[in-house]
Structures are given as structure tokens and as C-alpha cells.
Amino acid sequence: MATTTSGKRQGRRPGRPDTREGIVDSARKLFAEKGFARSSVRAIAHDAGVDPALITHYFGSKEGLFQATLDLPIRPEEIVERIGDGSAEDLPQRVIETFLGVWEGEDTGPAMLAVLRRGLTDPAQVDLLRQIMTQHVMASPIATFVGRDSEDTRLRISLAMTQLLGVVIARKVLGFAPIAELSRDQLAAFLLPAVTHAFYGDLDVPATTPDNSGGTA
Known part of the structure; x- marks a missing residue:
């Protein structure tokens, strides 16, 4: 020096x-x-x-x-901590309440919407959002509660997040009625069965069998 x-x-x-x-x-x-x-x-x-x-x-x-x-308005670690504080049975409800709390909150909602809008148009931002999902959500108490093999867990969490993000896009970006007009409690009630099934339901999809009959009626 x-x-x-x-x-x-x-x-x-x-x-x-x-x-x-x-x-x-x-x-x-x-x-x-x-x-x-x-x-x-x-x-x-x-x-x-x-x-x-x-x-x-x-x-x-x-x-x-x-x-x-x-430019997130809340630390991802804080969200994960909230979700992890409870039982596996109540996990879907906690995920929905925490998710909607962030997206519908007066302090956090507008900033999260700005992040989402950038993510829909900026490939680099999309990649960063994907990384934060992998880093904080896939390796979080959610994965522990879902508790299956790694590929099954990733699929289940991805399905649940798709449900939640899809509703946010329909509600906040596209303004689809009546989704955009539902109260927060109504939205949570509609989401609960879908998120619960994504985490704990039967995801087995029957294999499709090609039609080899070749016949005509």
C-alpha cells in the first residue's frame, strides 16, 4: 500500500x-x-x-x-422460514397464505409485480428467477415436508408454484375477471385443493397406448 x-x-x-x-x-x-x-x-x-x-x-x-x-422487496430466506414453521399437514395453507401475503401486500405487492413484469420480457431475469427457485424453494422445508424422491419432489413443487404464479399472472398482469375480482380469502380457498393435490396427491399418469387397430368402422 x-x-x-x-x-x-x-x-x-x-x-x-x-x-x-x-x-x-x-x-x-x-x-x-x-x-x-x-x-x-x-x-x-x-x-x-x-x-x-x-x-x-x-x-x-x-x-x-x-x-x-x-430487486426483491423481501428476503427469500424469510419466506422459506415462514413456510417451514408448522406441520406437513398445514403446508399447502402456509404456502398459499405466505405467497398471497407477499403478492397482495401493500409494501411488497407492487415491487413483486415489477419483478414479474421484467421477468416476462427479460431472458436474463427469467434465469435469475429460476435460480432463486432452485436455490431457496427446491432445497427448502417444502421439499422436506413433501418428502419423496428428488425428481418427484421437484415435480410436485413445480406444479404447485405453477398454480400460484399462473393465478398471479391472470390476476395482476392480465386482469382476467373474475379472478382479478376475487378477495384474497376466496382466492386462497380456491387454490388450496390444487396445491394440496400437487404436494400430496396421486400424480401417476396412465401411459398412453397407441391405437394400432388400423381398422375402420
Whole structure:
């Protein structure tokens, strides 16, 4: 480290006002190219031209930086904690209540809708959303409660999330009536059987048998 003529050691110059945004831009690019697990803090800092310590300073951790790239209004870990606090029997209800609480909340709903709209038009954002699903949802208490083999668990969670996200898109983006006009309690009541079946119901699909009769009536 360089010293001044007075003998005092000089530290790194403080980051520019746009340093934080530059880190987020670099992280968003690397997360999209390499994925969350393979994008190191050091690599992100190198791409942004900053000291890795600045990432900890601004975001606390790589997970915090990942959240910043999505501009989420709530920590995914907090959502997972809420869902995990209870029994397996009540899991579908907790998932629905937590999900709707985030999407319908006055503080979180508009920001989540903005994230969703970006995700529908930006392939990089879609990939980041997919990664956060894999990182936080597939490896969460939901998977433990569903408790089957890994492929079956992924399918069940994916089916449940498809039901929930589909309703959000119909309600918030497309404004489909009467879905958009239902109260939150009504929506939860309609979703409960579908999400319960996705988690615990019979998913066996009979194999289709080709019609080889070749005959005519």
C-alpha cells in the first residue's frame, strides 16, 4: 500500500456513487452467464473493478447481492422460514397464505409485480428467477415436508408454484375477471385443493397406448 510524504498509509479510495450499481450490474451478468453457485464474490468484484470487501460492505453476502440483482422487496430466506414453521399437514395453507401475503401486500405487492413484469420480457431475469427457485424453494422445508424422491419432489413443487404464479399472472398482469375480482380469502380457498393435490396427491399418469387397430368402422 502506498504512503504519503507525511508517512501515513493511504487506503483505497472510497467507491464512486455508482459503485453499488456497478456491482449489481456485474453480478446480474455473471449470475445469468454462470449461475449463482459458480459466480464467486471475487469474480464479481473483478468484473466490477472493485475490492471484494465492498460486496460485503454493500450487500452483506453473495446471497444479499443476488437478492439485489432481482430487486426483491423481501428476503427469500424469510419466506422459506415462514413456510417451514408448522406441520406437513398445514403446508399447502402456509404456502398459499405466505405467497398471497407477499403478492397482495401493500409494501411488497407492487415491487413483486415489477419483478414479474421484467421477468416476462427479460431472458436474463427469467434465469435469475429460476435460480432463486432452485436455490431457496427446491432445497427448502417444502421439499422436506413433501418428502419423496428428488425428481418427484421437484415435480410436485413445480406444479404447485405453477398454480400460484399462473393465478398471479391472470390476476395482476392480465386482469382476467373474475379472478382479478376475487378477495384474497376466496382466492386462497380456491387454490388450496390444487396445491394440496400437487404436494400430496396421486400424480401417476396412465401411459398412453397407441391405437394400432388400423381398422375402420
